[in-house]
Amino acid sequence: MAQTMDWQTLLNTERPGKPGRAEDPGRPNYTQDADRITFSAPFRRLANKTQVHPLYANDHLRHRMIHSSEVASVGRNLGMQVGHWLEEEREIKPGEAHKIAGVIHAACLAHDIGNPPFGHSGEATIGAWFKQQFERSEGLFKGVDEALWEEFIKFEGNAQGYRILTRLEMYRGKRGMDLTHAVIGAFTKYPMSASSSKAIKDAKAATGIAPADVKKHIYAGAKKFGFFEDERDIFATTATALGLIEEKDPDGRSWWRRHPLVFLVEAADDICYNIVDLEDGFTAGDLSFAKVKGLLLDLIENKPNDQSGFTEYEQISHLRAMAIGSAIGACVEAFKTNYTDIMAGRYSGELMDDSALGSQFRAIRKLASAQLFTAPRKTKLEVRGRNLIFSVLDGILPAYTALKEAGWSEADLPAYEKQLVRAVGLDLRGVNSNYTALHAMTDFVSGMTDRYAVETAKLLSGTS
Structure with missing residues (x-):
């Protein structure tokens, strides 16, 4: 009989370090989680980390903390809409839509907390430096188990974020921020170690698939890794508490299917960086008004009224808001459509790509790749x-x-x-x-x- 996950355990808001402690109904644990993240030093540092565009002397461009806050706002809306639908379907108890929205909000706030300076290129740079050192095999780099090299030469901000939340920040060396199981589950986009991810990719490549195409043929949660070997046991405890579906990699190590709310956290991130990158690209002068306006209008079903009295910046701002609303609705419908597979751990797509607006978002990504990510x-x-x-x-x-x-x-x-x-x-x-x-x-x-x-x-x- 196929396994399926259960919301009764998926919404477990106990803290690993304080099991059994009664929750304050006036200030639920997931709300406290969001507070712990917001007031943490790693979150504050996001205010001076690049999102996509370099940190110009332009107050209107987004840095990574603004991006994280916007993702949390979109995530909360996604969670509330999906939560109300789940209540109507009697999948969750009345009133638990707020819990789903709150858990997603907290996870979204933290989703980039492990990212290094200088955007995603910083991840690649750290990996390149470590690759050189391991190839020399001198000093500290001599004698490290080769199975662990992947953690460094493929440095992953998601895994570093998990390490910050569960080990480094607040209760350092013990349980980190001691966030609830549900929030950690929703945060962990890749519920496996680097060694498991590599083993799964290697096994797929051995079937004759070209290395460049391997990620297209494996489970979404295996494309990268979400925790380091040192944190494996910590995640195993959370996975058990949440009732996540456990699997084994080709070498016999455990990994897990994604928590269903991961797909909504991912959708919130996708919505924000695709749509607001257009707005920032226009503000920075890298994209024309006509191009950005056209792409945003393509996302909006009910077109706005006459905007002739507004500046170009005001028009783009208004269209961005409407486009985000349309994208939220489309991703909610995609979640409903794929609900059975999501709960069984079979779904391996992205809600945005599988939504009614998938082709429009692919056009945005194509433009960003050609003009934004290569801007001088x-x-x-x-x-x-x-x-x-x-x-x-x-x-x-x-x-x-x-x-x-x-x-x-x-x-x-x-x-x-x-x-x-x-x-x-x-x-x-x-x-x-x-x-x-x-x-x-x-x-x-x-x-x-x-x-x-x-x-x-x-x-x-x-x-x-």
Whole structure:
């Protein structure tokens, strides 16, 4: 008999660190989760991390914290509409639509919390630096289990975000922010480790599928990885509490089918970055008014009345709002259409692509790929960002190498390395092996803002 997931367990809002504790009905745990995320230092740092466009001296362009807040707003609306439908279908109890909306809202707030400076190119840069080091196989990079290399050479902001939420922030080294099981489940887009993701891809490639096409032929939750090996047991506890469907990779390691709310968190992100990238592209001067207006109108069924009295900026702003409303409705309908497969863990698509507006969004992505992601300012930012991140990693590596030589005792570091630790604020707690040292390095560099990366690179290179 095919397995199916159950909302009674999927909406488990207990905290891993406080099982059985009664929930305050006046301030539900998922609301507290959103507060913990909003007031956290990693969330604040998103205000100085690139979304798509470089951080110009233009207050109207979005940075990653604004993007996360907008995604949370869209996610809450998606959750409320889907929740009301589930109530009507008697899939959930009366009043639980608010719980679904609240869980999605919190997960959306955190969805980019692990992203490094300089946008997604920062992820690729961190991976490229580690790949070079592992190929040299010297010092800290010698003796690390090859199965763990993937965590570094394919550095993943989603997994780093999971690490922040469950280990690094608030109750450091214990349970992190101790967010509810439901919020962590909705946050975890790729419920498997790097080794499981690689094993699944390798097995598919062995059937003769070209490496470039493998991701098209595997489960959506296996395309990347959502937690590091150190956090596997933490996620296993949450997966059990939520009743997620467990699978085994070709090497016998556990992985899980996605929590159904992941698809709504993903849809909220897709809606925002596709639509607001157009608005920001127009504001930055990279896209014409006519092109952006046309693409937004294509998303709107009930066209707006005469806008001749408004400025071009006001028109685009109005159309963006209407387009988001249309996209929310389309994704809700796609969730309903695919509901049975979603609950059985079989659905492997994206709600936006599978919605009635799928072709329109594909046209937007095609334009963004051709004109936004290759804009000169963005390209220059990515080149500069790569050099800065390489400089930072090169600069802090001696501190961790010296720590190993000192028997992992910070007190026994040589004088210069002690100064280096203090100067840039390296956190050496819990660093007691090559593997933990490498993760401490990625914790540091991925946590930097764009501006702090610039200043730290100057300091370490002696040019400040």
